[in-house]
Amino acid sequence: MARLRAGVGVRVITPPVGVPLGGYAARVEPARGVHDDLHARAVVLEAGGERAALVSLELLYATRELVEEVRRVCEEEAGIPQDSVMVAAVHTHSGPSLVGFHSTPRQGYLEEYLRLLPGLVASAVIEATHRLVEVDVRYGRGRVDKWLVNRRKPGRGPLDPEVSALCLEHGGRALCTVVNFACHAVVLGHNNLLISADYPGYVSTTVERLLGGSCLFLNGACGDVNPLTPGTSLERVYDRSVGTFKHAEEMGAAIACEAVKSLLSSESSSVRGVWAARRRVELKIREFPRISEEELEATRRSFKDALAKGNWGEASKLRFRLAMMELVKRLEERCPDGVLRTEVQALRIGDAVVVGLPGEPFVEVGLRIKASSRAGLTMVAGYANDAIGYLPTDEAFEEGGYEVSLPVCIVERGAASRLVDEATRLVEELLAEG
Incomplete structure (x- = not known):
């Protein structure tokens, strides 16, 4: 099989000032300004005539409607099969609302933005297809514990402190780095009215400064995990009004530096294959x-x-x-018939696998997928390809709480386990290839 080639594309997707902000339903006022731009970062991979694309959006969600349109354009204009395009959001709560509210002031700003967004995102992928070069791959794995708290069980609940990283190099220099870490992008709270990518934005920009090239951040299974920033009380972990841009920068830099350190201590190798697959899943609501x-x-x-x-x-x-x-x-x-139709996706790059899960899976979901995977490096991206709400564990349904309440959680008990099983099978299928 031919050697792996890769290309990158980036687009600024910052909405106009005045759009309603998403993530905090109680936040009334629209965006007053822009602290840092939002981006769509894409990497296209090609080997042996097969193409796949991975896209990171500095947005709250990757809605089904957005992803379907991006995939359609990528297939028509870049020859990338729809099953091979993965679109994941970093889940910033300081970006535009992607669903909108009919009574929100300046709703027209948002509607026009959402109309243009799919074309902008797809253009980053198309740009990447025109910049394909041969690449080698490095894999890295580090750990950052300091910034995490399980918000449902502060101080005692499960966490995933792993920083997973993959770097595509051309001529000995970084072309694209992918970093995976599981934590809600809510360093900035409902009191922030400036558009920002939150800590994931700082992960990407810090890696780009240190290594060069482009950096895609993939948020993990973090439906029940919050940032533990200075001033955060374990008794009030849901109160995000204490977070600052300085905290977001510090957290992002810590994750980025751990990713870079792990990559620099590893060896690069050639890769001769890329594989992708997705499976449609029906969940009862x-x-x-x-x-x-x-x-x-x-x-x-x-x-x-x-x-x-x-x-x-x-x-x-x-x-x-x-x-x-x-x-x-x-x-x-x-869901007029009581069935939610969604998907699970996986992308394999050499000995690394990226699993894309819809909605907001709890941290145990990601940990179970990683534990069952035989891949050398397994990344689990939440908020991928669809926005379906929280995906709690069966235990969480027994305990109750915000994340299992209607309508932020619409699935029945057992949905998370079903997605784990489907993801595990997909990973095994891809590892059997090549």
């Missing part, structure tokens, strides 16, 4: 209360009135309620 159009419209009117009167406390409560109601309405539209 839980019963949920129906929302009438009259209820929804009444809440929208109340929200608008609170905004007009400057009653920010009431507006915050109503926006959270409105967010939950609109999630339910979208759920009704997507």
Whole structure:
């Protein structure tokens, strides 16, 4: 088989100031400015006539609608099969809302942005296909413990402190680095009104400064893991108002430096194959209360009135309620028969495997996939290819809490285990290739 070739492409995908921000349903005000740009970073891999693409988006989610359009364009214009395009979000809570709220001021800004976004992302992939060069590969594995806390079981719950890294080199220099780490991108809280990629942005920019080339960050299975930044109390781990840009930079730099250190202590090798596959999965959803159009419209009117009167406390409560109601309405539209259709994907590069999971899997999900994998390096990317809400463990369903409540968790118990099983089979299939 021919030697591996790779190319990279990058696009700025920063939305206009004034768009509604996503991630915190109680945050009322739109973006007031830009602290750091958001990017779509893509790497295209080719060997023996097979092509695959990996895309990292500095956004809250990679929605199904966005991914489907990106895949369609990549297949038509770059010859990359749709099964071989993986799109994962870093899950920053300081980027644009990707679903929108009908009552949000300047909603038109968001609608125009979402219309243009798929083309921007796909253009990064297309650019990468025009820049293919032969590459060698390094694999690295490090550890960062300091910045993590299991927010459901502070101080005692499971964590995944592993920093996984893969570097594609051309002529002895880094062309593209992929870094995988599992932690919610919520260093910056609901009180932040500046657009930012949060700590993942600093991971990428720090690696790029140290090694050169482009750096794609893949957030891991971190549905129940938060940053443990200075000032964070174990009694109030959900309170993210204490985070600062300095904390985000420090956390990102720590992860980046660990990734670089692990790569520099490893040897590069030639790779002669790239393989990709995805499997469609059907998950049963839980019963949920129906929302009438009259209820929804009444809440929208109340929200608008609170905004007009400057009653920010009431507006915050109503926006959270409105967010939950609109999630339910979208759920009704997507799953009229009570079945959620989504996917699991895997990409193999030499002895490394990247597993893409939809939604927000709990940390145990990623740990189980890694433990079962025979690959030399296994990365688990959450927030990949679809936004389906939290994927808790069966134990978490028994314990209750925010992450297992409707409508932020719509799947029935057992969904996470089902995805682990499907991912494990996919990895085994890819390792049997070549």
